Amino acid sequence: MDRLHLSQHISRQFNNExxxxxxxxxxxxxxxxxQIAAAMHVLIERDAGxxxxxxxxxxxxxxAELAIDEQCAFILARRQPAASDLRLVLAVMKMxxxxxxxxxxxxxxxxxGERLLDDEGGVDVTASLGDLGRCSRDMLRxxxxxxxxxxxxxxxxxxxxxxxxxxxxKELNATLVxxxxxxxxxxxxELDRLxxxxxFERIGDRxxxxxxxxxxxxxxxxxxHSGLAKAGESPA
Amino acid sequence: MDRLHLSQHISRQFNNExxxxxxxxxxxxxxxxxQIAAAMHVLIERDAGxxxxxxxxxxxxxxAELAIDEQCAFILARRQPAASDLRLVLAVMKMxxxxxxxxxxxxxxxxxGERLLDDEGGVDVTASLGDLGRCSRDMLRxxxxxxxxxxxxxxxxxxxxxxxxxxxxKELNATLVxxxxxxxxxxxxELDRLxxxxxFERIGDRxxxxxxxxxxxxxxxxxxHSGLAKAGESPA
Numbered sequence: 189m190d191r192l193h194l195s196q197h198i199s200r201q202f203n204n205e206x207x208x209x210x211x212x213x214x215x216x217x218x219x220x221x222x223q224i225a226a227a228m229h230v231l232i233e234r235d236a237g238x239x240x241x242x243x244x245x246x247x248x249x250x251x252a253e254l255a256i257d258e259q260c261a262f263i264l265a266r267r268q269p270a271a272s273d274l275r276l277v278l279a280v281m282k283m284x285x286x287x288x289x290x291x292x293x294x295x296x297x298x299x300x301g302e303r304l305l306d307d308e309g310g311v312d313v314t315a316s317l318g319d320l321g322r323c324s325r326d327m328l329r330x331x332x333x334x335x336x337x338x339x340x341x342x343x344x345x346x347x348x349x350x351x352x353x354x355x356x357x358k359e360l361n362a363t364l365v366x367x368x369x370x371x372x373x374x375x376x377x378e379l380d381r382l383x384x385x386x387x388f389e390r391i392g393d394r395x396x397x398x399x400x401x402x403x404x405x406x407x408x409x410x411x412x413h414s415g416l417a418k419a420g421e422s423p424a
Numbered sequence: 425m426d427r428l429h430l431s432q433h434i435s436r437q438f439n440n441e442x443x444x445x446x447x448x449x450x451x452x453x454x455x456x457x458x459q460i461a462a463a464m465h466v467l468i469e470r471d472a473g474x475x476x477x478x479x480x481x482x483x484x485x486x487x488a489e490l491a492i493d494e495q496c497a498f499i500l501a502r503r504q505p506a507a508s509d510l511r512l513v514l515a516v517m518k519m520x521x522x523x524x525x526x527x528x529x530x531x532x533x534x535x536x537g538e539r540l541l542d543d544e545g546g547v548d549v550t551a552s553l554g555d556l557g558r559c560s561r562d563m564l565r566x567x568x569x570x571x572x573x574x575x576x577x578x579x580x581x582x583x584x585x586x587x588x589x590x591x592x593x594k595e596l597n598a599t600l601v602x603x604x605x606x607x608x609x610x611x612x613x614e615l616d617r618l619x620x621x622x623x624f625e626r627i628g629d630r631x632x633x634x635x636x637x638x639x640x641x642x643x644x645x646x647x648x649h650s651g652l653a654k655a656g657e658s659p660a
Contacts, residue, residue, distance in 0.1 A: 250649040257646065261514060268504045278497060278517065285521065365615065369608045375601055379618075410493065413486040 202267050206276060209259055210336075213280055213287075216252040217332040219245050220287050223294035224328060224391065228321040230301035231384060232314060242298045249291045253284045275408060279401040283335070286394040290328060293387040293394075297321075300380045307377055313367070316360045317381060320388040323353045327395035334402045343399040343406075353392040360385050438503050442512060445495055446572075449516055449523075452488040453568040455481050456523050459530035460564060460627065464557040466537035467620060468550060478534045485527045489520045511644060515637040519571070522630040526564060529623040529630075533557075536616045543613050549603070552596045553617060556624040559589045563631035570638045579635040579642075589628040596621050 223245050229238035260277045263269060269277055327346050334343035361382065368378045400412050459481050465474035496513045499505060505513055566582035569575065597618065604614045636648050 254646055254649065261510065264500060264514070265506055265510055270501055274497065274501055278500070281514065281517065282521065285518065365611055368604065368611050372605045372608045375604050375611075379601065382615075410490055413490065 202263075202269075202273075205259070205263055205267070206269075206273055209256060209263070209277070209280055212252065212256050212259070213283065214332060214336055216249060216256065216284070216287055217328070217335075219249050219252065220291045220294070221325065221328055221332070223249070223291045224321065224325045227294040227297040227301065228318065228325070230298045231304065232318045232321065234301075234305050236302065236305055239298045239302050242295055246291060246295055249288060253288045257281060257284055272405070272408070275405055279405050283398055283401050286397045290391050290394050293391050297384045297387045300384050304377065304380055309374070310367075310377075310381065313360065313363060313378075313381055316356070316363065317384055317388070320353065320356050320360065320385055323349065323356060324388040324391040324395070327353065327392050328398075331395045331398040331402070334399055335405075338402065338406055340403065340406050343402040346399045347396050350392045350396045353389060357385055357389040438499075438505075438509075441495070441499055441503070442505075442509055445492060445499070445513070445516055448488065448492050448495070449519065450568060450572055452485060452492065452520070452523055453564070453571075455485050455488065456527045456530070457561065457564055457568070459485070459527045460557065460561045463530040463533040463537065464554065464561070466534045467540065468554045468557065470537075470541050472538065472541055475534045475538050478531055482527060482531055485524060489524045493517060493520055508641070508644070511641055515641050519634055519637050522633045526627050526630050529627050533620045533623045536620050540613065540616055545610070546603075546613075546617065549596065549599060549614075549617055552592070552599070553620055553624070556589065556592050556596065556621055559585065559592060560624040560627040560631070563589065563628050564634075567631045567634040567638070570635055571641075574638065574642055576639065576642050579638040582635045583632050586628045586632045589625060593621055593625040 223242050226238040226241045226245070229235040230242075260281050263277055264274075267273075327349055330342055330346035330349070333339065334346060364378045364382050364385070368375045397412075404410055404412075459478050462474040462477045462481070465471040466478075496517050499513055500510075503509075563582050563585055566578055566585070570579040570582060600614045600618050600621070604611045633648075640646055640648075
């Protein structure tokens, strides 16, 4: 192979590697989405079987995190990417942690859901938990779509939705405290629901982090700690 | 400058940059330690003034996170580090997120502590919260020391201490639930204490993450998701 062809060959290979990382992140994100869905099945539909699914998928998510992380380190060491390629690799390495921890929250929700399987009361609060769950799951889907399409508007839209999630969470929080005060013997059950609500709220926070990395990819500028108002400004 | 001297010069500059990153991480860690201490001042000693300190320091922590992150990206782009230098830079970029979020937990604790300033009851549970706080603060100090000295035994020791923290947390959790059941009108106050306990417990989890990165630096092998038992094995 002459030098020109060799360099084209390496650059094609490099592009493939970068594309492969993107694909793998989206696949890992898909698994985490399924974990949230399964957690909601346990908690809302009271489907005990979904818990086992989550634990199985957790192994896959952990394995994906380590594999993608290693692939990114390999690209950094061998390909010495610059500019937007470097940003992509660095953003991915940070997004992995958020994705994996969203999966952890889903696992926590499912474990609590298993404890609540036999609890009869609380149709209303279960419905509210369902709203929270759907909102957080939609945020994850939106964040992954924003990453797949590198879509700034979608990323900002997901970040805004976090406010709705926070409002839902606060409302449910107040309801659960009132229920605890009315029936103190039910406190452990209501606390379990509160932990689930909190986990959904945390998932929303992490989806916001994911979107911040998408903005970083697009703008080449870190928007963390600048608040949504600043993040929403037109790119500098 | 001839080529040999130029290359020595670049390599010395590179070493300085790497050393500088290490120093900056330790300085940022010191700020976060102070945030935990200030949060405990508000919550345990009921010192209202410490809250303002935390918010001021939060700005410094956020600025440090972004500055170190940028410095790491610069080193990756310009110096193309390999092997242990590459590992250090990558580990630091991930540790930043954990450190910053430990600071966030401290801020949460302080905010709740401000709400609890006028609450008279709860000497015992406040003492238990103090135990949790000290344990989590010591874990952070240990994690930072392990990073500064690249000390494997210390890192493993900190990871083991997380079990003690979890046990303290569970015990306090049970006490707080019992208190809620005895005095339902006090539920919001006890819930506030529960959130603080939870935050300390989360700080411990993040210190464990920091130690995992220290092990990764030392062993060149990712020990995340392998559990403490495996992490504690002699290096492969």
